[in-house]
Amino acid sequence: MKSxxxxxxxxxxxxxxxVVNQCTPEELENVGKCKTDYDRVKYLASLPFMKSSDLKIELDFNGKSIDIATKLKESGNAAFKAKKWLDAMILYSQSYIALPLEGNDDFAAIIVANRSAALYHMQKYEDCLKDVARAFKFGYPKDKMYKLYEREAQxxxxxxxxxxxxxxxxKAVTAVxxxxxxxxxxxxxxxxxxxxVKLLEKDLLTNKKPVKKTDLLSRTVKDEKEYMSESVKIDSNEAEGRFGVAVRDIKIGEELIVENPGASVLLQQYSKTHCQHCFIRVAIPVTCPKCIEVVFCSEKCQEESLKTYHKHECGILQTLWKSGASINCHLAFRIISSKNYDYFLKIKDKIDVKLSQEEMRKLxxxxxxxxxxxxxxxxIRSNSNFFQHTLMARFxxxxxxxxxxxKGVENQEEAFVFISSLMLRNLQFIQYNAHEISELHYQDTKETTVFIGAGTYPNLAMLNHACDPSVVRYFRGNRVHVNAIKPIASGxxxxENYGPIYxxxxxxxxxxxxxEFYNFECQCDPCIEDWPVYDELKADKIRFRCDSDVKCRNIIDISPDCNxxxxxxxxxxxxTNILKGLKVMQDIELIIRTGRRLYESKEFSKALQKFxxxxxxxxxxxxxxFQDYASCQQNIKDCFIHFGNCYNL
Structure with a gap:
């Protein structure tokens, strides 16, 4: 990810x-010359003008207002009476988000009950049931409860x-x-x-095996266990750092990694359209009790967020956004805000201890x-780069x-320096290890991949780059899936790919x-051999693999008119007998046409198998x-991406 x-x-x-204008050139250089991040943060804090120069940070809860919530609810009621169900649902959602929830349960109950009615008319019955459950939870008025039970039943x-x-x-009978x-x-x-009741009890469907009951308010994006295939080994050397190696032959399409983010952050423009916790697109939002900056897809995601990072971000998000700090800075912040101070204090002495790959894999x-x-x-960082990053860490x-x-920490000054040093460390490794989280937007045949957020994925980050990558990554919510898009021989x-494709x-x-972005000289095959871009790939040569008994890896270039x-x-x-290769070139044309027809029909699983x-x-x-090979790889990527975050415009 570009950083x-x-x-x-x-x-x-x-x-x-x-701040820079108040520093001497020597002071600016000294920050960079410090041996550790802790020393850099401490040195910056020791500069005489630093505390008086600190930004005055205030919490911002603008937008939460019972008056605003009331006006939006009334507008929702007007839309409902006009049978504009979608408009009513949106207005009720806006009212719910604007409502300060503390002490206003009765108001919240009315809003979500009204929204459930709009959803019922829109035939969104599962979402309607969720809002009915919320209305019960908030304490819907007893004199109207029978209506809510009837809506639940219907x-x-x-x-x-x-x-x-x-x-x-x-229950409706009793509630009357x-x-x-x-x-x-x-x-x-x-x-x-x-x-x-009597009609339904006679219905044969009633005698069928009952559907397993689930907590409607706990339903969220499907929980998938983290996974790293045993066929993937992490190795390292001085020249290439850490990298993934195939310990056996890996087939095309194999899933190699499923990984939840260490931390993830939505871009500001998606903070009210996607769940802040799991990143799935939200139609029926659950709100934060105090701020209007975020929404959630379920009470489960809301609860997880409020007990971890959002309790340290609620009211401060506007400050972060207005500061001009990039999403990488927010990601560095969230790595810390997701835990508490005691967590970091307990592991303080272990942070600089290098772990083996076996130890890393267990975490x-x-x-x-x-x-x-x-x-x-x-x-490789300059002194000025260190100074800017250290100041950002302090902010x-x-x-x-x-x-x-x-709060409650005895030596807050020392604790502040310690956490600032971790923040500085985060800013540095995120620059090279953050991954863009994407969503596919499509309309008719037009498809665009959109950047909606960023996350840290320590397992995925161990894979090195190639301009002709062997895997594709796609996202379900903020969970990344990594699959092979070409055969990978053992050893x-x-x-993966960091951006540029050959x-x-x-x-x-x-x-x-x-x-420029990652500070390495790429030595992948397309760079060493200077492969042409797609439009310049020559059609007057076919590259055959040597099929001799000695397992030669040589490539033989043959002209199509070779006799x-x-x-x-x-x-x-x-x-090498090239007749087999020439026949393959003929056979694949039909397979590719079939795959593309299936893709256009949105039968992505079947299309994927063809490709x-x-x-x-x-x-x-x-x-x-050569072009057919590159096209087929791209088709495989496109199919996998459709299994992840998608939005029909």
Whole structure:
């Protein structure tokens, strides 16, 4: 992921210049010359003007207002009466988000109950049931409770779940006693509910095996266990650092990694359209009790967020966004805010201890002892770079201080320096190890991959780059999946891609970008051999793999008009029969056409299998680069991406 410390706008650049103007050249250099991050933070804090120069940070809860919530609810009621169900649902959601929840349970109950009615008319029955459950939880008025039970029953009926419908109708009968209804209407209402109960009890569907009950308010994105295939080994050397190696032959399509983020952050523009915790797109939001900056997909995600990072971010997000700090800075902040001070204090003496790959593999992706092992490249940073990063670390830690992160800590000054040093460390390794989290937007045949957030994935971060990668990554929520997109022979490295692809950018352009952003000289095959971009791949040569008995890895370039079927390999001095390869070129045309037809029909699983079969057949006798091979790889990537975050515009 391309890394920057600051966005184009915000108040931090002016703050930085103000501090720099008060420093002597020697003081600026000394920050960079310090031996450790702890020393850098402590030295910066010791400068005489520093405390008086600190930004005055205030919490911001603007937008939460019972008056605003009331106006939005009234607008929602007007839309509902006009039978504009979608407008009503949106307005009720906005009212719910604007409502300060503390002390306003009765108001919240009315809003979500009204929203459940709009959802019922939109035939969104599962979402309707969730809001009915929320209304019960908030304490919906007893005199209207029978209406809510009836809506619950009718929603279950629409979902063909008779048993819960019967239970809801029975509760509705009892709830009528608390309703302010005339005697004749009360009697008729009760009779109507009883008739429904009797009809449903006679229904044959009732006698079928009941559906397993689940907590509606706990439903969230499917929980998938973290996974790293046993076929992947992490190795290292001085020249290449850490990298993934195949310990056996890996087939096209194999899933190699499923990883939850160590930490993840949404871009500001998606903070009210996606769940802050799991990143799935939210239609029926659950709100934060105090601020309007975030939404959640479920009470489960809300609870997890409020007990971890959001309790240290609620009210401070506007400050972070307005500062101009990049999403990488927010990610560095969230790595800290997701835990508490005691957590970091307990592991303080272990942070700089280098772990073996076996020890790393046993740790979860959010364990700081695993996260902090990622490369920082401190040895190549300039003094000015260190100064800017150290000042940013101090600012971010001041935000934590305002959020009572250090509440109850005895020596807060020492604790502040310690956490600031970790923040500085985070800023450094995130620059080289953060991954963009994406969502596929599509409309008709137009598809665009959109950057919605960023996360740290310590297992994925161990894979090195290649301009012709061997894996594709895609996201379900903020969980990353990594699958092979070409065969990987045992003993070879497993490569992902950091941005530049050989089919799209020339070698010199790719190498320059990788050097600028990641500080390494790319030595992948496309760079060493200077493969052409896609449009310049020659059609007048076919690259055959030598199929001799000595397992020669040589590639033999053949012209399509070659009249010989047996060609000598200059490496092993044996002959290769190219007739098989020529037949493959003919056979794959039909497979590719079938795969593309399935893709256009949105049958992505079937299309994926066709493209995998096609690439497997090609790879046995032919070698990249050539257009059909590159196209087939891209088709496999596109299919996998459709299994992740998608949004139909």
């Amino acid at each position: 920057t410390l600051l966005e184009k706008t915000g108040f931090f650049p002016d703050y930085y210049l103000n 929603s279950h009926l629409a979902l063909k779940c008779n048993e819960p419908a019967i239970a809801a109708f029975k 006693d608390d309703a302010n209804l005339p005697v004749d209407r009360r009697s008729k209402t009760i009779q109507d509910f009883i008739v429904m 979860s992706s959010d364990d700081y002892l695993k996260v902090c092992q990622m490369v920082c490249h401190a040895d 971010l830690t001041l935000c934590l201080l305002k959020e009572d992160f250090f 070879l490295q497993i490569h 089919t799209q950018e020339r070698c010199s352009e790719r190498k320059a970008k990788l050097k 010989e079927f047996m060609v000598k390999c200059f490496s092993c001095n044996q002959t 995998i079969d096609c690439l497997r057949i090609m790879d046995e006798v032919l070698a990249p680069p």
